[in-house]
Amino acid sequence: MPNSTYEANLNLILSSLSSNATRNNINGFYNVSAGQAPDVVYGMFLCRGDVSNSVCRNCVTFGTKDVLQRCPMEKAAVILYDECELRYSNRNFFSTVDQNFTLFTMQSPNNVTVEPDNFNQLVATTLNNISTRAASAASGAKKFAVQQANYTGDQKLYSLVQCTPDLSTSDCSRCLEGAISKLGDCCNRRQGGRVIFASCNFRYELYEFYNATAEVEAVPAPPPATPSPPPASGSKTSGKGKERTILKTVLGTSIPIVVLVFLTASCIIYFRRIRRKEKDEEKNRSFFQELRKSRGSTFAEENLHPIENLMLFGRILDKFS
Numbered sequence: 458m459p460n461s462t463y464e465a466n467l468n469l470i471l472s473s474l475s476s477n478a479t480r481n482n483i484n485g486f487y488n489v490s491a492g493q494a495p496d497v498v499y500g501m502f503l504c505r506g507d508v509s510n511s512v513c514r515n516c517v518t519f520g521t522k523d524v525l526q527r528c529p530m531e532k533a534a535v536i537l538y539d540e541c542e543l544r545y546s547n548r549n550f551f552s553t554v555d556q557n558f559t560l561f562t563m564q565s566p567n568n569v570t571v572e573p574d575n576f577n578q579l580v581a582t583t584l585n586n587i588s589t590r591a592a593s594a595a596s597g598a599k600k601f602a603v604q605q606a607n608y609t610g611d612q613k614l615y616s617l618v619q620c621t622p623d624l625s626t627s628d629c630s631r632c633l634e635g636a637i638s639k640l641g642d643c644c645n646r647r648q649g650g651r652v653i654f655a656s657c658n659f660r661y662e663l664y665e666f667y668n669a670t671a672e673v674e675a676v677p678a679p680p681p682a683t684p685s686p687p688p689a690s691g692s693k694t695s696g697k698g699k700e701r702t703i704l705k706t707v708l709g710t711s712i713p714i715v716v717l718v719f720l721t722a723s724c725i726i727y728f729r730r731i732r733r734k735e736k737d738e739e740k741n742r743s744f745f746q747e748l749r750k751s752r753g754s755t756f757a758e759e760n761l762h763p764i765e766n767l768m769l770f771g772r773i774l775d776k777f778s
Contacts, residue, residue, distance in 0.1 A: 463532065463547070466492035470500035470545055471521040478502060478517035484599070485513050485541075486622055488551055500545040503621065506601055507668035508540050516541035535560060535655060544655070552623040554632045555655035562639065565649035565662075571609050573646040579606055580644070583616045584637050584659050591618050592629035598622070600629050603667050615665050620657040632657035 469491045477487045485504035492498055502520070504513035520536055520543040528534040533546035537560070544550070569576045587602035594600045600620040608614045620629035636652040636659050644650030644661075651660035660666070 459530075462492065462496040463498065466496055466498040467500075467545060470498045471525070474500055474502050474543065475518045475521045478504075478514045479510075481510050488623070490549070490551075495547075497549075498545055498547060499549050499551060500543075501551070501621075502541055502543045504541040505539070506599055506619075512540055517543060537561070537653070550655070552625070552628075553656070554624060554628045559636075559639065559652060560655055561651075561653040562643040563651050564644045564647040567648045568646045569648055569663075576608060576614075577640070577646060579608060579614055580616070580661050581637065581640060583614060584618060584633075584640075584661065587616060588618050588630065588633040588637065588659075591620060592626045592633065594622075600624065603669070605665075605669075608663065612663055613665075614661060614663060615667065616659070616661040617667050618657070618659045624656060629657060633659065 473489045488501035490499045502517045516538055524534055524536045535544045583604055583606045587604045591600045591602040600622050603617045606614040618633055636654055639652050649662040
């Protein structure tokens with residue numbers, strides 16, 4: 458409800474996330490809570506590991522505004538861009554494996570044509586190998602790993618996995634095992650695919666979609682910052698910072714489209730780029746002209762993809778009471 462205690466605490470959380478995104482010593486991950494039950498709010502952001510501090514800051518700052526526009530009056534939401542992810546909830550999700558639902562799956566429209574069964578095995582083996590590496594990262598380090606593998610003489614497989622860094626080794630392993638178990642359903646013989654849970658995700662492609670030179674080790678996180686309480690809310694806050702990475706979306710020279718799906722008690726807004734036929738271009742062009750008018754070009758800098766080329770995923774749960 459407008460002007461409720463929960464809304465005041467949510468605004469405090471979003472302000473805290475935005476302000477802490479400017480810090481250089483948190484390695485792209487920060488979480489914080491505000492308020493007391495039943496109006497407590499938990500929030501976090503995490504930025505893809507190979508983006509600069511300024512890109513992280515711009516992405517999170519934009520996300521804290523965008524989530525209120527796209528998910529108004531909601532008690533919980535997840536919004537995922539190419540460069541960062543932002544999440545808030547009235548339930549404590551810190552250091553917790555969340556496999557209650559699959560946030561998002563995606564696969565290439567194209568099948569592999571060379572030894573498809575061997576390709577499936579290569580994908581599974583590579584993802585399992587780097588999952589072990591990511592999960593075993595030290596406390597305060599990114600639970601993130603990438604790897605190249607030889608597929609054919611002139612093609613390589615590129616794979617990436619990550620967990621939120623506040624998960625334990627066993628929880629990260631369990632989360633990634635659950636995600637990888639969906640390979641057969643989502644990505645059988647596909648040239649690329651990904652599965653995203655709230656706490657972990659994987660992606661693989663036949664092209665290099667991540668920055669191979671990105672630093673994947675992290676320094677321990679600093680003590681949390683404490684935001685100021687909102688007026689008349691009687692809230693108290695705490696937070697902690699570690700770092701985390703998110704995958705990069707690069708789908709070649711393609712045209713953006715929008716898939717909008719409404720589910721019971723939820724909505725999904727997803728922007729992605731795929732190859733489209735010539736007849737779709739005019740429709741997409743007119744849509745994105747309107748999109749630019751409503752959203753601007755805040756992200757069109759420092760190697761950020763334009764807004765219409767970002768992947769945006771939002772899932773909304775439970776309206777404000």
